[in-house]
Amino acid sequence: QKEVEQDPGPLSVPEGAIVSLNCTYSNSAFQYFMWYRQYSRKGPELLMYTYSSGNKEDGRFTAQVDKSSKYISLFIRDSQPSDSATYLCAMKSSGSARQLTFGSGTQLTVLP
């Protein structure tokens, strides 16, 4: 079983829809949670970063963490065609390991 599970999609929604992306994890040592966006043939870019349970909002994006359920989500409001990309969840433990552990990514297409 992978440490981080993410539904690969693909997910296709109409412009203006609310998008919900999710990851579950099994390692309780994960304390830092990130969402990266990756456009085709580009490197991942950081969208959201949180290290506590609850919600964090940034513009049209909201990151939600539930450590008790080992479940994180990213919500995109008023989705735009420019949001079409692969979304990767990533996590880091509070221990000595510094690397990120990624989900497999969800491919999102927002149709105009």
Add this chain to the structure above:
Amino acid sequence: GAGVSQSPSNKVTEKGKDVELRCDPISGHTALYWYRQSLGQGLEFLIYFQGNSAPDKSGLPSDRFSAERTGGSVSTLTIQRTQQEDSAVYLCASSFGHSGTDTQYFGPGTRLTVL
């Protein structure tokens, strides 16, 4: 300012040949990471450098893979005797430090194809 850069952007090689991939981190960043992204897979950690400390090589898949970081800046990932399963996008990232809240910034990657 300049981001993380990687070269080459694409590399096609024949099975059994050695390849070198280069990463230039963001100036001033002390931590540098290599990841591999295979088709339909998430990013897989390979190796981590922090300042002058010994690198964390725990993610390297075999002894055919090695990496070095010269002068605390540029890094080279070397794959010897390449195999078809080595075909992937190799991504480099750097961060200012190595605390839990330090953000990793990624380069565009090198797409390696082993024929």
